[in-house]
Amino acid sequence: MSGEIVDQYTILSIEDLSRVCAVDREYIVALVEEGVLNVVAVEAAGWRFSGTAIRRARTALRLQRDLEINLPGVALALELLEEIAALRRALEVSRP
Amino acid sequence: MEFKDYYKVMGVARDATEAQIKQAYRRLARKYHPDVSKEKDAEARFKELGEAYEVLKTPEKRAAYDQLGTGPRPGEEFRPPPDWGSGFEFSGPGRGAGDGHGDYSDFFESLFGAARGGARGRREFSQDHHAKVMLDLEATLQGGARTFSLRIPDLDAEGRLVTKERVLNVQVPKGILPGQTIRLAGQGAGAEGSAGDLYIEVEFQPHALYRVDGRNLYLDLPVAPWEAALGASVKTPTPGGAVDLKIPAASHAGTTLRLKGRGIPAATPGDLYVVLQIALPAASDEKAKSAYRALADALPFDPRANLGV
Numbered sequence: 001m002s003g004e005i006v007d008q009y010t011i012l013s014i015e016d017l018s019r020v021c022a023v024d025r026e027y028i029v030a031l032v033e034e035g036v037l038n039v040v041a042v043e044a045a046g047w048r049f050s051g052t053a054i055r056r057a058r059t060a061l062r063l064q065r066d067l068e069i070n071l072p073g074v075a076l077a078l079e080l081l082e083e084i085a086a087l088r089r090a091l092e093v094s095r096p
Numbered sequence: 097m098e099f100k101d102y103y104k105v106m107g108v109a110r111d112a113t114e115a116q117i118k119q120a121y122r123r124l125a126r127k128y129h130p131d132v133s134k135e136k137d138a139e140a141r142f143k144e145l146g147e148a149y150e151v152l153k154t155p156e157k158r159a160a161y162d163q164l165g166t167g168p169r170p171g172e173e174f175r176p177p178p179d180w181g182s183g184f185e186f187s188g189p190g191r192g193a194g195d196g197h198g199d200y201s202d203f204f205e206s207l208f209g210a211a212r213g214g215a216r217g218r219r220e221f222s223q224d225h226h227a228k229v230m231l232d233l234e235a236t237l238q239g240g241a242r243t244f245s246l247r248i249p250d251l252d253a254e255g256r257l258v259t260k261e262r263v264l265n266v267q268v269p270k271g272i273l274p275g276q277t278i279r280l281a282g283q284g285a286g287a288e289g290s291a292g293d294l295y296i297e298v299e300f301q302p303h304a305l306y307r308v309d310g311r312n313l314y315l316d317l318p319v320a321p322w323e324a325a326l327g328a329s330v331k332t333p334t335p336g337g338a339v340d341l342k343i344p345a346a347s348h349a350g351t352t353l354r355l356k357g358r359g360i361p362a363a364t365p366g367d368l369y370v371v372l373q374i375a376l377p378a379a380s381d382e383k384a385k386s387a388y389r390a391l392a393d394a395l396p397f398d399p400r401a402n403l404g405v
Contacts, residue, residue: 001283003269003294005278006295007276019224022224054277066146081132092309093309093314
């Protein structure tokens with residue numbers, strides 16, 4: 001069977017995102033207000049997200065649920081995790 | 097079945113207070129959370145930890161568990177005692193740990209039953225399924241079919257959460273990058289026609305030759321000192337097959353050559369960066385030694401000229 005790549009060019013509505021991540025719409029709104037998720041476009045039908053939002057929202061949900069941290073804490077953790085990932089990639093590339 | 101020493105898992109004494117148990121959980125959860133941890137067995141450790149905490153934080157479960165003592169002697173099988181659970185009231189096993197909802201050990205389930213769907217803040221049960229796989233780099237370079245064995249949470253006939261193994265043969269889309277997701281429409285839970293989707297997040301296994309940065313690839317290419325100094329044309333591996341690469345004269349260690357478009361495919365494909373490394377021939381016999389001596393005599397070369405010594 002074959003699938004399609006979900007990436008930054010994939011466009012999702014807030015309904016798509018909340019269904020895929022199995023969370024309430026309100027949770028997505030809270031993630032946007034905290035700056036964890038970016039709204040890539042605002043259309044008449046509502047907010048539009050890119051495919052990368054799925055991974056971010058799911059990671060945020062796991063961190064919040066498993067480590068019992070609040071949303072600002074989740075936002076900070078996500079930023080730091082992304083920074084570490086970028087540093088690791090840079091280290092990996094310069095490894096001779 | 098294997099007996100689980102939940103006190104050992106959490107690193108607390110058998111008489112630890114609730115506060116100590118909570119503290120131990122918080123500390124270990126941060127250490128082994130699969131989204132945070134780089135430990136090799138983080139996921140397994142985190143699941144084990146969630147299970148241990150689920151038991152030790154709930155007074156009824158902890159009291160019942162304590163009655164089992166410290167488990168059977170080494171090598172002996174554990175079996176729940178016949179009068180197990182009498183006199184205790186469990187309010188269900190509660191929520192699962194991590195992504196492994198319902199993914200408790202046999203030991204846990206024999207004592208406390210299987211998990212039920214519907215943890216706090218989440219919907220009852222999602223029709224869309226998520227999984228994560230490790231891909232070889234060749235899969236994104238060439239595309240092609242790969243077989244994945246996925247562990248997916250599902251509901252059984254009685255509405256209990258169970259983990260099912262599912263083997264799928266998937267056509268990997270060419271050009272997919274680490275962290276991206278493959279969506280397989282209609283492969284989630286539910287009846288045919290109204291089923292949810294299956295989302296497979298991919299990561300790459302380390303490759304023997306190439307390192308990955310976005311769509312670009314990096315390759316370390318060893319060259320002989322004379323090839324770097326005089327220039328040469330050398331055989332170089334690339335994802336599309338070997339090529340003859342021109343090494344410019346006066347190259348040095350770290351000189352980077354770009355092969356445009358030979359990285360990970362896309363409308364604008366990534367590039368392949370070839371990083372030169374100078375490999376020295378061993379002075380293992382008299383012939384090699386005399387060649388080095390001749391070079392030393394011929395060249396007034398001080399590699400430490402800039403160190404002020």
